Every structure is written in structure tokens, then in C-alpha cells.
Amino acid sequence: MWFMYVLSWLSLLVQVAFVTLAIAAGLYYLAELIEEYTVVTRRIIKYMIWFSSGVLLGLYVFEQFPVSLVAVGLFTNLVHFGLLQTFPCIVLTSPNFGLSCVLVVVNHYLAFQYFAEEFFLFSEVLAYFTFCLWLIPFAFFVSLSAGENVLPSTVQPGDDVVSNYFTKTKRGKRSGILQIFSFLREAVLPSRQKIY
Template sequence: SFPFTIIAVGLFTNLVEFSLLRSFPFIELTSPNFIGTVLLVFVNHYLAFKYFNKVYHTFAEVLSYFTLCLWLIPFTFFISLSAGDNVLPSTVQPLLTPNPDHDVLSHYMTKGKKKRSVLLTIFENCKDFVMPSRTKRF
């Protein structure tokens, strides 16, 4: 019983979001497709709020509509773009002078350790403070 405008704008938004997949890992924030997607997401939210303000539905129905029809694809794009940050390098730049100490994997694994070790230490200390574990006694 949704109005035709909500269905049409939702389908058009999905088509514009689908066009982002042509250059997927490289999404330009100034491209017309990305700007159109952001604008259409706001239009979809406006139409949905307007509709659910007039017609009563349970909270679970409204939440499931927003989750599945409005938020699923944008959040999936956002999560998949940030998920590639922790991937091992797939190509190696050829070195002019081979260095036996320069291993791509070990270089990649130790590259960000200085930044991460402080954060991991803080989280480990917080975890030990909040949930102390039993120590093994031999």
C-alpha cells in the first residue's frame, strides 16, 4: 500500500547506486553518480518520514523498511570501502636493487604497528580492567 512515488524513487535510487559499481573501489565524492545517490537517499528518507507520519505502522515494520529499503545498500558500500584497508598487498613494485631485508609481507605487517600498538595496548588494558581473567598458576 505504499504510494507510487516512494516505490519509483526507491527503484531509481537503486539504479543510481548500481551505477556506482562500474568504478566501485574508486568512488569519487564529486562524481554525479555519488552526489545523486546522496541526494536520492535524502529524498527517500523525506518521503518515508512523510508517509509513516500519515499512515500508522508498527515500529518493527517501520524499522524493517528503513533497514532493508533505505540503509542496506549505502551502509554496504560504506563498510566494503573500509574493509579493503586491511587487505594484504596484491601487487609488488619492482625494486631496482633487490634487498633481502625488504620482504613485502613483513613490511606490510609491521608498517602500521607503531600506530596500532598504542591503541591495542589501551584496549587490552581496558579489557583486563573491566573483565579480569584468571591467570594460570603452575
């Protein structure tokens, strides 16, 4: 009896390792796609914001969700539209980015408070969290590294765009989420070295 118990825990560890590797590979592939196709990604994120706003309005009309929960969600989507104006360059010190981070926490607090008082099936609660709270911030998170490989197009007061760009970045070096994923890939699956 104890052998099967130990075996079940070992199989659980192997399954968790496989799922973690699959998620990391998927995120790496998504980050690569977003970096390559920033215009299409911007359009997809815009449609996701519109879809999330439609879902929030549908929840208000058909499910009688509280006005405060829907209003904060719609305001959050408006802030996400503000982030989309400078996409793929997302400035982490901008007021829009800071406000969107605060609103993610506020939205989660209001959602947990509402779902603690009202009974919904777990799948319904998960659907709300997926479409209204997680999908858009996750899309922005994965696309954070997309703006690092875009050539500068505007001049800030007192900056020379070309020289500023080449002094701040090193050629061929990645940073951001792709650098993390590349490091994890090399740590887990080291490449073969050619011996001459």
C-alpha cells in the same frame, strides 16, 4: 531506593559501552572481510540491490505504497548500480556518489512523511528502513576502504599509473575507515610492547 536507581544507571553505562565495543569490532571485521574479498562483496551488494528493488515492488503491489516513494527508491537503486560499476574504487567526487547521498536524504524525508500519515507497527517501519534505506548505503560505507589497496588498472589521460600510484600512497599505511577502526582499537585495547 536511591542506591538501586544509581546502580541501574551505572549498569546502563556499562551495557552501552559493551554494545559500542561489539559494534566497533563487528564493523572492523566486516571492513577487513570486504577488503579481502572485493569480488564477492560486489556480488553480494548487487544481490542486495536486487532484493531491495523486489521489496519496493512488493510494497507497491501488496501494500499500496505511494508511487513517488517506490519510484524514488527504485531510482536510488539504479544509482547504486552505477556506483557498483567502479566497485571497489568509489570516487567521492563522482556525480553518482553525490546523487546517491542526496537520494538517501530524499528517501528518508519521503519515508518519514509517509509513515507520519499512515499507521504501521514499529517493526514494520523498521523493516522498511532496514531493507529499503539503510542496508545498501551501509554496505557501500563499510566498503569505502576496500578500493585503497587495489592496484590501478586504467590509465587516466596524462597519468603514469604505476608512478602515480606509488607517489600518492605510502606502503603499509592504511587510510579510510580501517584507519579509524585501527586507531579506536589501539586506543581501547593497546597492544603490549616488548621490552628487550
